[in-house]
Amino acid sequence: MNDQRVVLDGSSLTRCDVLRVARREAVPVIAPEALERVRKAARFIEEEAAGAKPIYGVTTGFGRNADRIIDAHSAEKLQRNLILSHMAGVGEPLPREVVRALLVIRLNTLLKGHSGIREATVALLLALLERGVHPVIPCRGSVGASGDLAPLSHMAAVLLGEGEAEVGGERLPGREALAAAGLEPVTLSYKEGLALINGTSLMAALAILACGRIEDCLRLADLSGALSLEALAGRRDAFDPDVHALRPHPGQMRVAANVLSLTEGSTLLDIPYEDVPRADGSFGVDPRTGSRVGGKPPKPQDAYSFRCMPQVHGAVRDAFDAACAVVDRELNAVTDNPILFPAAGDDAGKVISAGNFHGMPLALAMAGLKAALPALGSISERRVAALVDESCSDGLPRFLVPGGDGADSGVMLLQYTAASLVNALATRAHPAAVHSIPTCANTEDHVSMGVTEGLDLLDMTDHLLEVLAIEFIVAAQAVDLRRRLLSTVSGDPEVSRGPGRVTGLVLERIRSEVPFIARDEDLDLPEVLSRMRKLVRGDALLRVAADEGVAL
8 A cells, every 4th residue: 555645525526536445546534624523513412312303213123114213322233233233135245345445435425424433333334444454345235225225234244343354365254354554443322323224325335336437438449449440441531520529419529539549640540542442452452444343332420339439438438427327316315314403502403314325326327337338339339330330330351351262260259259149238238227026014115226336336347347358469460461462453562541649549559469360270369369458457548648648
């Protein structure tokens, strides 16, 4: 961990902050004024608990048991039992990044000063992040209303010395994990159990980590699409800013500008169709006109998957921006119940039971992203299919095999894999949020299923990155073949055509890891895929563009 800090004050946490803490790139610290709010709320709930008016989850039972009055002196037992009885999660443990994101989001929410948690409990939550004590949290069990009860209970149990946690790569019982980090369990007081588990922190954590990956996918898709456009010897007109100003969707305009910036200086685009040779480097003659016929049909426009990149990629960008706005609001929101409004001045204060724990805002935002991602994957796969198909590739050889004699399959099977991945994306795109299943004896009779949306979304980003990796492999192969064909027929070996300033550097970066495929005997697809996967999952290709002043 480095010495960069993220200051938690309950009001200014950003997605970038969460990612930095989740990846152990920054250390969280608590703002002093936030601790004062925590102390004030804790004093307030202690005073209110001593009064005659029942307070949900403090002097009453939970959920359907809200009609049962609990002796205020049993606060510790009530809160502890809440945690232990809600540890009902199943499935694989959440990845460490998700757990760390969940912890920092929950901590920031509690620092708003409306939850009634004590300073000692807040301090222990912070210490888990500082010292790398990561609760073992099963991925399944939340229905996304009344918060993420089961997952957050597994988190909270470690604070009590219960449950399990991972420390230094070793999975230990909660008490042993705390001891290994030099920490002691806490004893919960009024409302603290509820404060820890009644919220949308897991949903938000999944959304943020997914959004971080999706942002990379959006940038990579513009880059792979630009390279594919050059491989097709495509046309720039469809990206003209005057066109997109007439339909001013922000994402659409940005993608069009990105493609033009990436391909600036390209001599592979806008080539007259009669100057694009066939796959064997030859030209024919139109018997009706006597004019030369090449490998590119005499038409003024390209297929939709190339021409409509701004409209499709851009629409996904706009859906992404809308979802991010929801997540940004959630990060600094109170998602607790009941909500405390401590006394201030002449205001005596109040405790209100409401529904800010309901995850539907996040669930629908993630459902929208789930619907959008297959569009980005599908249009990428269509470009791959066009480039490997000699009837669509405008002069490129079948399956992108140079001089193929029918015995070579080239990169044909990469399109099969892309098709399989796109089908998986489409299958996962169905929204979970439309399937509410009542819980808690019909007290919690409408739920969001937001965690299901988030888990689906994270898996889908993995599939999408694989599709884009395939497009980069195919587009790079196709660009090299196009250049060779154009160079062969130029009549002057010194005259050559090539990609744009940025796409050319990207192609060089790809070729530093992934060689040109000359024949099947030289082909090792598993190794090619592995190397390309590393390039798209890191920042190598995006960094090339950024270094050239194209931020994507």
